[in-house]
Amino acid sequence: MANVTLVDHPLVQHKLTLMRRKDASTNSFRRLLNELAMLMTYEVTRDVGMQEIEIETPLETTKAKVIDGKKLVFVSILRAGTGILDGMLSVVPGARVGHIGLYRDPKTLTAVEYYFKVPSHMEDRDVVVVDPMLATGNSAIAAIERVKETRPKSIKFVCLLTCPEGIKALQAAHPDVPIFTAAIDRELNDHGYILPGLGDAGDRIFGTK
Numbered sequence: 001m002a003n004v005t006l007v008d009h010p011l012v013q014h015k016l017t018l019m020r021r022k023d024a025s026t027n028s029f030r031r032l033l034n035e036l037a038m039l040m041t042y043e044v045t046r047d048v049g050m051q052e053i054e055i056e057t058p059l060e061t062t063k064a065k066v067i068d069g070k071k072l073v074f075v076s077i078l079r080a081g082t083g084i085l086d087g088m089l090s091v092v093p094g095a096r097v098g099h100i101g102l103y104r105d106p107k108t109l110t111a112v113e114y115y116f117k118v119p120s121h122m123e124d125r126d127v128v129v130v131d132p133m134l135a136t137g138n139s140a141i142a143a144i145e146r147v148k149e150t151r152p153k154s155i156k157f158v159c160l161l162t163c164p165e166g167i168k169a170l171q172a173a174h175p176d177v178p179i180f181t182a183a184i185d186r187e188l189n190d191h192g193y194i195l196p197g198l199g200d201a202g203d204r205i206f207g208t209k
């Protein structure tokens, strides 16, 4: 699928399988999500811009490359996106963070915005929008639309799990936004849940069920 990166590394797949199991505790679900987020960040930042700085090794002065973490913004779609953030920040600690609050209208399944806060000077920054589940695509589409209003240099979308319906919807609305996912599941059910999936990501991260 064009513009979709399936991160099929064995470590990613193994951890995702453990997370899917209904008897995984909140504690282990959260820990696995954290580890998976780190591994996904490795792929997502593969082409991130670098700059050369001068440093001193114990032996001599040399030029070496660094990432300007401040140019990266992770935009978390509340509330489940928060579960991915910690892991991403642990590998890119200088990244800035934005939040977008959207809830899913249970009847129409459309996204309704209640909060939006991102760093200043977005025009200088590369954005990664994060949400564990790309299901109907409504939240991701609305979040990316909103982020585009701030005119960042680039936008990517990262999730753990998606389905053909979610990818189709997001690509129809934002064909320019690359999608990174650890799995593409079979289908969406009538309630907007991914099958076989892992259930409600927010509830599983925060233990609210």
Ligand code: URA
Residues within 6 Å of the ligand: 080, 133, 135, 192, 193, 194, 195, 197, 198, 199, 200, 201, 202
């Ligand atoms: N959101 C979730 O948390 N799980 C799904 O399966 C779909 C959307």
